[in-house]
Amino acid sequence: MTLISNLIRPSRRPLTRSRACIALATILTLTISVCAQALTITDSRGEHEFAQTPQRVIALNWSMAENLVELGVTPVGVADIKGYQEWVVRPQLTDSITDVGTRSEPNLERIAALQPDVILLSSMQEGMVEKLEQIAPVLFFDSFRADHDNFDVSRQIFLQLARLFDKETTAKQKLDAMDTRFGELQEQLKAHYHGDLPKVAAVRFTTPSVLRIFGDNSMAQAAMAKLGLQPALPQPATQWGITQKKVTDLGRIKDGVVIYIEPFEQADDLFSTPLWRAMPFVRSGRFAAARSTWTYGGPLSVQYLAESITDALLTLTP
Amino acid sequence: MRRYLVTLALLPVLLFAYLQLGSPPPLSLQWTLLSGGAAVEFEDFQFFYATLPRAALALLVGGAMGLVGSLLQQITQNRLLSPMTLGAASGAWLALVCASVWAPVLMANYGAWIAMAGASLSVTLVLLIAGSGGLAGLPVVLAGMAVNILLGAAASAIVLLNDQYARNLFIWGAGDLTQTDWNWVIWLAPKLSIALLILLFAHRPLTLLRLGEAGARGRGMGVFATLALLLPAALWLVACSITAVGVISFIGLLTPNLARALGARRAGDELTYSLLLGGLLLLGTDAIAVLASQWTTDLVPSGAAAALIGAPGLIWFTRRKLTAADHSSLQLPAGVMKLSKTALIMLALGVPVTATIALLWSPEGAGSVSWRFGWPSDLVFSLRWPRIVTAAAAGGGMALAGVILQRLIRNPLASPDILGMSAGASLTLVLSVLAFGGSIYQAGPLIAFAGSLGVLLLLLLLGRRHHYAPGVMVLTGISLAALIDALVRFALAKGSDSAYSILGWLAGSTYQTTDGKAWLLLSGVIILATVCALCSRWLTLISAGDQVALARGLNVKRARLALLFLASLACALVTAVMGPVAFVGLLAPHMAAMLGARKAAQQLLLAILLGALLMILSDWLGRTLLYPAQMPAGAIASLLGGGYFIYLLTRRRAT
Numbered sequence: 001m002t003l004i005s006n007l008i009r010p011s012r013r014p015l016t017r018s019r020a021c022i023a024l025a026t027i028l029t030l031t032i033s034v035c036a037q038a039l040t041i042t043d044s045r046g047e048h049e050f051a052q053t054p055q056r057v058i059a060l061n062w063s064m065a066e067n068l069v070e071l072g073v074t075p076v077g078v079a080d081i082k083g084y085q086e087w088v089v090r091p092q093l094t095d096s097i098t099d100v101g102t103r104s105e106p107n108l109e110r111i112a113a114l115q116p117d118v119i120l121l122s123s124m125q126e127g128m129v130e131k132l133e134q135i136a137p138v139l140f141f142d143s144f145r146a147d148h149d150n151f152d153v154s155r156q157i158f159l160q161l162a163r164l165f166d167k168e169t170t171a172k173q174k175l176d177a178m179d180t181r182f183g184e185l186q187e188q189l190k191a192h193y194h195g196d197l198p199k200v201a202a203v204r205f206t207t208p209s210v211l212r213i214f215g216d217n218s219m220a221q222a223a224m225a226k227l228g229l230q231p232a233l234p235q236p237a238t239q240w241g242i243t244q245k246k247v248t249d250l251g252r253i254k255d256g257v258v259i260y261i262e263p264f265e266q267a268d269d270l271f272s273t274p275l276w277r278a279m280p281f282v283r284s285g286r287f288a289a290a291r292s293t294w295t296y297g298g299p300l301s302v303q304y305l306a307e308s309i310t311d312a313l314l315t316l317t318p
Numbered sequence: 319m320r321r322y323l324v325t326l327a328l329l330p331v332l333l334f335a336y337l338q339l340g341s342p343p344p345l346s347l348q349w350t351l352l353s354g355g356a357a358v359e360f361e362d363f364q365f366f367y368a369t370l371p372r373a374a375l376a377l378l379v380g381g382a383m384g385l386v387g388s389l390l391q392q393i394t395q396n397r398l399l400s401p402m403t404l405g406a407a408s409g410a411w412l413a414l415v416c417a418s419v420w421a422p423v424l425m426a427n428y429g430a431w432i433a434m435a436g437a438s439l440s441v442t443l444v445l446l447i448a449g450s451g452g453l454a455g456l457p458v459v460l461a462g463m464a465v466n467i468l469l470g471a472a473a474s475a476i477v478l479l480n481d482q483y484a485r486n487l488f489i490w491g492a493g494d495l496t497q498t499d500w501n502w503v504i505w506l507a508p509k510l511s512i513a514l515l516i517l518l519f520a521h522r523p524l525t526l527l528r529l530g531e532a533g534a535r536g537r538g539m540g541v542f543a544t545l546a547l548l549l550p551a552a553l554w555l556v557a558c559s560i561t562a563v564g565v566i567s568f569i570g571l572l573t574p575n576l577a578r579a580l581g582a583r584r585a586g587d588e589l590t591y592s593l594l595l596g597g598l599l600l601l602g603t604d605a606i607a608v609l610a611s612q613w614t615t616d617l618v619p620s621g622a623a624a625a626l627i628g629a630p631g632l633i634w635f636t637r638r639k640l641t642a643a644d645h646s647s648l649q650l651p652a653g654v655m656k657l658s659k660t661a662l663i664m665l666a667l668g669v670p671v672t673a674t675i676a677l678l679w680s681p682e683g684a685g686s687v688s689w690r691f692g693w694p695s696d697l698v699f700s701l702r703w704p705r706i707v708t709a710a711a712a713g714g715g716m717a718l719a720g721v722i723l724q725r726l727i728r729n730p731l732a733s734p735d736i737l738g739m740s741a742g743a744s745l746t747l748v749l750s751v752l753a754f755g756g757s758i759y760q761a762g763p764l765i766a767f768a769g770s771l772g773v774l775l776l777l778l779l780l781g782r783r784h785h786y787a788p789g790v791m792v793l794t795g796i797s798l799a800a801l802i803d804a805l806v807r808f809a810l811a812k813g814s815d816s817a818y819s820i821l822g823w824l825a826g827s828t829y830q831t832t833d834g835k836a837w838l839l840l841s842g843v844i845i846l847a848t849v850c851a852l853c854s855r856w857l858t859l860i861s862a863g864d865q866v867a868l869a870r871g872l873n874v875k876r877a878r879l880a881l882l883f884l885a886s887l888a889c890a891l892v893t894a895v896m897g898p899v900a901f902v903g904l905l906a907p908h909m910a911a912m913l914g915a916r917k918a919a920q921q922l923l924l925a926i927l928l929g930a931l932l933m934i935l936s937d938w939l940g941r942t943l944l945y946p947a948q949m950p951a952g953a954i955a956s957l958l959g960g961g962y963f964i965y966l967l968t969r970r971r972a973t
Binding site for chain 2: 099100101102103104105106107108109110112113124127128130131134135206207208209210235236238243244245246247248251265269270273274275276278279280
């Protein structure tokens, strides 16, 4: 069994650890001799020493880019900027940032040309670590995993990045403001629903017959939890927190609200069917659309999710 | 007639059981609903607007697929043929992907027609390539395979560059029968009515066609006119069906074979019985999909269930009844008859020259992009050379496998992909991602290699009885490839970013290679090529035909086994490092022969050079064309190779 699991999860630790140790030792001796206050940043692979605050940073993943912008750090390069602007939208990237290619195969040569001080990677990009380390120090944050709490981890990642870029005050302020905002939103909901908050299922439609439910470990459910909302159709935790289901499975929701995240181009095809109109939550008018929001982002994207879910819930009559 | 009675009796039983899946209303209420009673509770609505139309659609689509499968197989006298082997699904898929990326408005309103146009075009292309002479044997299957790979690569490339747009299509690709109203049934049923005409009138010409083309003509039948009527009708049925429910493979291939095994002999009998059996089969497999969706957390698409049952079914059939028509000797493609020294020297020089250009010439710059020709910095050099070496070695390796296979199967259209080695590697990797999460790149080359070797082992076990006859190998490979396709689509349909990395891996890229992997692959390919050069006499003899080979004292069975092992090893090695690399293995041997490499050893050398050249070029284009974005070399090679291949074949037909 261990043999199999070793095969399946290849021995990246034994391989890189020795190398990392040597690198670390070198950096340690260097930093101790150069300056005393080295930064220790912990990513998904272990601890990394940085002698000083990196100035030029490249984010190869949208959630990393989003975190940087929230911290007030402008990256020199981001992967697939066009896609970011289309799907993440908030917070906006400034025009000065260079596109470094796709997220699955970012252009190494262009990354090298940008002479970064640090390169940030996230889930699905672990395979690139070794190559990118030839160019600059790499931090890899495995943000989305089935075996950890995605939201919790996203907060830790945010704080680690804040430490690295010397923005810890900004980060704390933003996170505190977020918690306050959760409180406000919850109050609004409680006032609207007279203290009796409904159970909610957050979904995204794929086709008129198939949808994805945001279950345990999803950012949407994390937002709901912060608002004090219970899931109406609980799903077990998965890597991204989503589970694919038939639309008819929503019929199992006897009391509860369904919120779908836009866009859904074929809305008319589904919403006009007798079956849809017979769904218990449609009959009782407990169904609303939430404006398009990125659902695989960093901690602050959860605030935007909470806001759009709250706005959607406020449109319903309690 | 007992067969019909049993089947007809089975149908209502299965239908009844199917309708009781999930949480249906009480039986008495079901009857009321069926006889026009109004639905009240949600369960009633679900029964009437979801369960019933789904069952109806399963019967309709299954029946249509069964009928078309039987029709195609009878027309061509080829028991390997099905709508999917003809490229219908991949054509529709490419059309849908293009439309949803570039014309989303058109897609929302005319999706069905777009899919149909794509399916029609690709099937026409396959039929043109195979030609009327090639319909009976392996050529049409191999042509279908080639077109499938080409269109699939094009679609993957587009999806990779625009992943978020195409995401909602994945569920269609996985083939799902889930319904929320009667719309699709109402859309599909009248369009399938043409099936009745086929049932009524097709049996006579089909019976005559069994006598062979000349025989049929002798009895006064217009063969061309008959085909011109029957083929479009079949195509129409298929296109409508896959438009409605997505890609559901195997039913069309398996049903007619099953019908024959159960005793359907006459032409009309086989058509009618296949129609009935197809409906029954799809209803049955869909019941499994429904049950599996209830037991597991995620939705299980019907296409995945059909493939899970169909693939082993097909393999089991081929074990019992070997029907693939084999060529007795290899007919090399037309071209120069003798290899000129100049061509050889040009090629031998071409590889290092292209490699140097790929190393030195590239767009550069972060702000404004400009092309620069010159020695790169140490860092850029260390980033570029492993990719170039990997690309060259992979191209050479696939070409090597291609030469062996084309000579072994005695068909210049054979590609190493048909053996399912790459597919086996993909399967194990995708399964490990499905089971353990994480990125497909993390799963590593060892698992890929294990998958390829697993397929090889299976092929060897299955092939032993038939002395490793090519037909069995091809069928097994195709079954595995389709099974894996369905599983991959299932993984993609699950959504999330894992799909993105799976697609990237499937496109075959040198991106993940390292110094170590590059040298490993290169030395592996060189060793295999050397061994192969030593056995080139076997290759020459085997491609001349079993009789010739036996007469010259060759142990055909053992030689086949050894050569098959060599080819598989090359495929497995390349796939483990780069992911599946399609088309190079098909094209390089083909081009080598056209340049005049007629002897096995010559063809081997030339093909390896050509393969290396093609891959270096593809990798370079992939790195530079869309700078800073990059395309996997495998995808570019498929597009280049596929386009050229189709050009060659259509030109050959024109002259």
